[in-house]
Each structure stands twice: as C-alpha cells, then as structure tokens.
Amino acid sequence: MFLSKIQSRVMPLEEGNERMNQTKGLPLRLLRLLVVFIAVCVMFSIISMYTIKHFGIESVVTTMSSRLQPCYEEPENGLLDKWIRPRSSPIHNMSDKELLWRASFVPRIKKYPFKRVPKIAFMFLTTGPLPLAPLWERFLKGHDRLYSIYIHSLPSYQARFPSSSVFYNRQIPSQVSEWGRMSMCDAERRLLANALLDISNEWFILLSESCIPLYKFSFIYDYIMKSKYSFVGAFDDHGPYGRGRYKSNMAPLVNITEWRKGSQWFEVNRNLATTIVEDTTFYPKFEQYCRPPCYVDEHYFPTMLTINAGNDLANRSITWVDWSRGGAHPATFGRTDINEEFLDRVRSGNQCLYNDRNSSVCFLFARKFAPSALEPLVHLDSKVLGF
Template structure:
C-alpha cells in the first residue's frame, strides 16, 4: 500500500500538466469568432467625416437636388449588390425632385451597376461591408454624415436596402412623416410634439427599440460578459431593426457618438448572436432620447421561416395586390411605408402593380 503523503505528492505532480492544459479555458477570455476589424485608416477617415458633419454649417453642397430649401427626406441606400428595384424607386420619386435626396453606399468589393436617372451621381465614397459586423454600423453612419453635410434641408433620414420596396406613393410617405397628426398611432392629444394646428412641431424618429427580446441576454453577451460595461449595462441594452427613419437631431446624435461606438465595434465571441447593426442604433438612441423615438420601424419584414438570420424572401409568384395591402397593415402606425425582402426577379410583377396599387393611395 502507498502511504498517504506519497499519494498526495503523486496527485499534485499529476495535476500540474492538467492545469497547464486547462488553464487557458478558465483564465483567458475566449477567442473572438469574427475578425472583421475596421482598419485605423478607415477609422480616421470616418472620424474626419463625422467631425465635419457634427459641426456642419447650414450651406448647400453640389449634391443637393434643387435650390429650394423645403424640408426633405434623405433616402440612404445600403447595398452590396445591384439596386434591383431602381426602376420602381424611379417611379416612386418622379415629380418630387425638390423634396428628397438620395445617397447610396455600395460595397466597393462588388461590381455594382450604377443606375442612371435619379440614382445618377448619388453614390458616396464607400468602404467594405460584412454581414453581422461593425462595418454595417460604419456604413450607415457614413451615409448619415454625408446627408447631413450635403443638405441642411434633409430632415428625415430613411435607411433602406437593395431588397426594400416602397408600399405607398412618395406624397403619402412625405405627408405621413411631416404633416399627418394621425399617422403615428402611439401619439396622444396631449403629446407636446403636436402643435395647436395638429401638425408636428418636433419630429420623432421611427426606429425599432426592443427591451424584451428572448435573445437579449445572449446578444448582450456576444462580445464577452463585461465588454459593454460600464457604458452600457444590460438594463439599457436594446435591439431592433437596422432599417429606420431618423429625425435630423437623432442623425446628429449618431454621427457625434464616440463612446458607444468604441464598445460596439469590438469583435464578437458568439457568432450566432452577433448583429452589431441591430444593437448599436437602438441602444444609442434609447439611452440618449427614448421619448423622441417611436420604438417601432416603418419597414415591414416577414420573419416567418427565417434562415441564418435572414428574413423571408418574397418570390414573383407571391407578388399581388393582396400582398401589398397585407404588408401595409401595422399595429403602430396607419401603415408601413416600406417592405423587404423581395428577390430581384420580383421587379416585373411589382412594376405591373406600381400605378394601380402601390402608388395609388
């Protein structure tokens, strides 16, 4: 029989290599799954742009469409492929050139065809984008900053993708955002943002802000347990759609931010819960001005049968007047204004419905 001291000594010697083998798993943080990092040069370029936008003066630039300083909607197209529905958007914008501006951020790694018409010369200097990475935050901030600098009349900033379509005419969208006192169903008669005439004296941002998502804790932990602390405690972490319509004052909040950006640009440890573009904007605006946001989006998305985080994609055989009417229905506003996701070959049936259904309000 072995003596007790011998057994203890042998056990200790045996445990040393095991500790060396297992220590990295307990003592060191896990290795990030995503290594999509923003280069220092890209970061410096963006900071210079954001600084200019943050201190922008009220002057028009060469990109402004028209000299009449009426309030405008800036449409911000974020894409990594061709603008498949450019003809539909062309018809949407027709006859309203003094009420909107267009800005397109196209991934430079992709050979994107640049449409003519209203999209001519509307592409801004762009950088690489990767799905579910901070690069999508940067691209959106780049669009916002460019639009802020370009035209002081840009009052709303609508972020859309190449798979988005309008659900109404431009006039309906413009009226809903700027003058309708009934469009936002969450408003009350005592809302201080409504003037005595029933028009909006102070514009709200239409951005989805969720605090009770089932995956909220997993998403918060995606970068590591304490990676967002102390700036963003879990109680203030929010998620929501990356497609939104921001009022100008909130667009300024986004381009001026440095604190939260330093947190959300960090790489993730959980790939399945890493969607920075769906975390950063809702959290930032919820922390800075929760009452100035509607907490819902104006872009309809179908999450039935989602695959790898992608929403349902509509096909040509599904496009009909009934589908358009269904997509408009909202519990929060009089109607959704945009919808996604449509496959590129839906263009033909959508164009067939343009004048008789989509743009007939």
C-alpha cells in the same frame, strides 16, 4: 626758395576755390532733379484726373486691383451658399474621421436665414446593383426638390445608371461592410454623414436593394415629416438573442437593463442622425465587446439612442419584414408572390401608435423582394401602389 614758398601757398588756395565751385554746383543739380520730379508728378496727376473724369473711378480701381488675386475664391452668391447648396456629387476625399467630424456641425440658431425645403434622404445600403431601381424611379418621379439619394455599395462596384436616372452619380466613397460586424454600422454612419452634408435633408431613411415603397411619395413624405418621433426599433428582449448577447464588460457605460435590440432598418430625423455620427462614447465599447454571436447592427443604435434620446424614439421601424418562416434571415418574395392581395396584406391589419395616437398605417416600406419581383410590381395598376 622764396618763389617755391609762394607757389606752395597759391596751390592750396586754388584747390580750395575748386572745392567751393563743386560745392556750389551740387545743389544746382539736386534742384534740377527736384524740378523734373515735380513736373513728372504733376503730369501723372493731370493724366489720372483726366482718366477718372472720362472713364470713372471704378474702372481705374478695377484695373489696378485685377492684378491682385485673392487666396480663395468666394462662391458666386456669397459664403452662405457654400453651406446651403448641396454638392452635385457625393464624391469627396475625406477620411471617415474627417467626414464624421464635418457632419457633426449643428447650427445653434434653429430658424434658417433662407427658404429651406426639407428633404428625405433615401440611403441605399447594398453590395452592388439596385435591381428594383425602375420601381423607385417611378415612385420618385415629379418630386425632385423633396428628396436626395445616397448609395453605399462595395468599393469595387461601378454603377451603370444612365445620366437621366435619379441614381446616376449618387454613390458615396465606401468601404467593405460585413453583416453582423461593426463595419456594417460604419457603412450606415457613413451614409448618414454624407447625407447630413446637405443642410436641406431633414429625414434619413435606411434602405436595402430589396426594399420597396408601399405608398405614393406624397403620402410617405407627409407621414414622415409630421412625425414627432424617429422610427427606431428598440425593445428589451430578455431571451438569448437579446440580453443573452450582453457582455458585463459594457458596464457601467451600458447596464443590462439598458441593453436594447431592434431592426437594422431605421428612419431618423436630423437631430438623431447627428447624434449617431457624433458618438465617440458608445462606439468603442460596442466595437470591442459586441461581436458574433452578438450582431452589433441589431444592438448598437437601439441601445445608444435609448440612453441618449429615448423620448425621441417611436420604438418601431416603418419597414415591414416577414420573420414568420424562422431562421437568421427574413422571407424573400419573388415573382409568384406579387399581386394586389399580397400588398393589401402587408399594408393592412396592423395596429401601432403614430404621434401617440392609434393608427392602422404602420409600415411605409417593405423588404425583402427578389429581382424577379420587379416585373409584376411595375405592371401593377397605379391605383394599387398609388404611384
């Protein structure tokens, strides 16, 4: 009995000594691990210093950062390049609503922070082929940095221009447009919006497949660039084909005294082009109330621009058209009509205002020319056309 009590006292003492020995051993293990960790850190620091000394810090940082990929890819020459460099192709997947919104962006600072060469945007509104393209190729030759081209055709039409042509790959995403309907104005606004995406485009010329230039490129370029006014026909026609098409539902937004008529073929500067694409006030009214026999392409732009920017308009078009034969469409000219005397008649005998001064040069383009007119036109002496 006495022996068992002694043993019971000795056993707890032995257990206590064992725990004390384990407790003493634990810090020793931690100390060894700490020493190993410090040694590894010192070795890593020495290796890093050696690498930086012999290979340079930039290579080390580049190696480490190359594994981190940014969420976007910055253009080669900086973010500004994204805004000032035109797209190689006008093809995009924006809807009309998105396109018009994007095209309405206007810089608030007028002075450009880069060397800007102003260009003319030639915008062709056509159903399909451009039969007079060879004449335009001849006209544009040698002036690559001063113009751009946009073509709005039927969506189903696929152009077959060679890669060497100025018209190659210049079709924009299009929709079906009908003469006299709002879809025609939609096509014109679509052309303007696409052309506005190129910040270098300063003037915007609406043309058809039947249009021709009447002078050489340098003359037309100077005439347009130096103009203080945009060329939009807008006059108050009191007859049945003017005010007679007005609907009282347009008031009070548009009163009958503000109703204007003009040619579809316009030549506008960048400010007015932006005014056209950003309009959401007049568009719904004209879409709802100006339908045949009210031909909206003859009234929407002339009326809206007269109200919004009347002092910026020359109130005339610089595209010559012959309405002398009467009817709903102007005269068309073919092979037998083309000669030097005909062109002289188109270009001379006119009087107009240019920058508030009298001028005899009133038209720079002309229409309508049939495909058969191409051959005699391209065979005219360069002195006749000027190009």
